[in-house]
Amino acid sequence: MRSLRNIFRLGLKELWSLFRDPVLMALVAYTFTAAVYAVAHGVRTEVRNAAIAVVDENRSTVSNRVREAFLPPYFQRAALIGIEEMGPAMDQGRYSFVLHIPAGFEADLLAGNHPVLQLNVDATAMTLAGNGTAYVTRIVQDELAGFLSERGAQTALPASLVPRARFNPNLQSQWFFAVMQVIGNVTILAVVLSGAAVIREREHGTIEHLMVMPVTALEIMLSKIWANGLVIVAAAVLSLLLVVETLMGIPVPGSIGVFAAGAAIYLFSVTSLSIMLATFATTMPQFGLLAIPVFVVLYLLSGGVTPLEAMPEPLRSLMQLSPATHFTSFAQAVLYRGAGFPLVWKDLLAVICIGTVFLGLALGRFRKTMAAAR
Template sequence: MRALGNIFRLGVKELYSLARDPVLMGLILYTFTFAVFTVANGVRTEVRNAAVAIVDEDRSGISSRIIGALLPPYFKPPRVISSQEMNPAMDRGDYSFVLTIPSGFQRDLLAGKQPEIQLNVDATAMTLAGNGTRYIQRIVQTELERFVAEDGRQSVLPAEIVSRARFNPNLESKWFLAVMQVTGNITILSVILSGAAVIREREHGTIEHLLVMPLRPIEIMLAKIWANGLVIVSAAVLSLVLVVRGVLGIPVPGSVAVFAMGAGVYLFAVTSLGIMLATFARTMPQFGLLAIPVFVVLYMLSGGMTPLEAMPEPLHTGMQFSPATHFTSFAQAVLYRGAGLDLVWRDLLAVAAIGAVFCALALYRFRRTMSVG
């Protein structure tokens, strides 16, 4: 009970210290409000206002229909250019897509032949290139089928695929990005706040005060973990409720309470990691340089931005030992698909196990730091 009392009182001291730091408080406020809002509204993975041009060498009814089918908000009004203008225009980046309809296309189509349409794509913007190509292919195929059917020719396919998009029926990237931004910010702030708490003790000289008190290193470390974890979990939950649901109007079908519980387990792991990193640094600039590559790897390779299946096999296997990988899987299952604890307990167990290892390593390093003073 004495140890629990020490952990509680030290944690309260951490909360007071954090509240008096306007920079960190401003960072927390910005990260879970404005940053979530701007990323959700500013980053688009679906096609919006793509610049498209047409090289219409056929000048036929079907080419006019294809041009008229490329409509906003997916595409800007298409411009008809000559074949000589195409390469210079794409070199300048004027158009993301240039569709070339060859001469005699409609004649060959009505004759039962299989004429080709060339689609030139600026693949430097990979996401736009991939999604836009699929959009244009579907639009052209639909117009061709309608044109052939109106001409009295058979165009019924032997089978039809009916797609059903679950959990995000309109395929809006905002729904995905807003929630992933919240979970990603949890990782970043957990490392920063916990590490900053240790560095702050050293820079202010209060580490010496702790050394002469009847405290054990485990009590000091656990106090920093629960205090900083409480702040981040509270900020993340408020961000989901007020910013994601309220301001952005994005439905979150899953249980926020289950998410908060899982986030608490995850914070145990990541704040331990932040404390361990802080024991290798003497100043905040050093800690920042050390922490940046760590949470960039955790965030980018957790499976939220890039599918784990698309990674090389050694990297895919190695990321299974990252708590961020399992927490991302947990967060997506709970917040997107409404999964309960009966479906996500394995991810939580993995996070807790990895967190126990991180905590043991952080305690070892923290003890050495305190003994050195």
């Protein structure tokens, strides 16, 4: 009981120190409000207002129909250009897509000769190029099928595929990025706040005060973990409720309570890692340089930005040792698909096991740091 009282009181001291730091409090507020909103509305993977041109050497009914099918908000009105303009226009970045319709296209189409269209894509904008190509292909196919159907040609396929999206039925990227930004920011802030708490003790000279108090290194560490974890979990929950659901109108079908419980378990793991990193640094700039590559790797390779299935097998196996990988899987299952504890307990168990290892390593380093300060 005495140890629990020490952990609780030291945690209150951590909260008081954090609340008195305007820079860190501003960082917490910005990360879970303005940053979430800006990324959700500023980063888009679907096609919006793409510049497209058509080289129409056929000048027929079907070619006009295809050109007029490119409409806002997905595309700008298709410009009509000559074949000699295509190369320079794409080199200058005026158009992301140029569709070339050859002469005699309509006659070959009606005769069943399978004519070929050429789509030139500016692939310097990688996401736009990939998604836009699929958009252009679908639009052209629909228009050609409609044109042939009106003239009595057989266009029906023996089977049709009807996709249905369970979450985000309109496939709006802001629905995905808003929630994923909250999930990713949990990792970033956990690393920053916990490490800053240790560095702050050194810079303010209060670590010497802790050394002469009847508290252990484990009690000091656990107090920093629960105090900073409480702030981050509360900020993440408020961000989901007030920013994502209320301000942006994005529904979260899963249980936020289950997410908060899982986030608390995850923060036990990642804050232990952060405290261990802080023992290798003596100043905040040093800690920042050390922490940046760590949380960037944790975030980018957790499976939220890039699917784990798309990674090389050695890297995919290595990332199973990262708590961020299991937390991302847990958070997506809960917030996107409404999963409960019976479906995600394996991810939480993995986070606990990895966190226990990090806690042991961090405790060893923290004890050495305190002994060196004597």
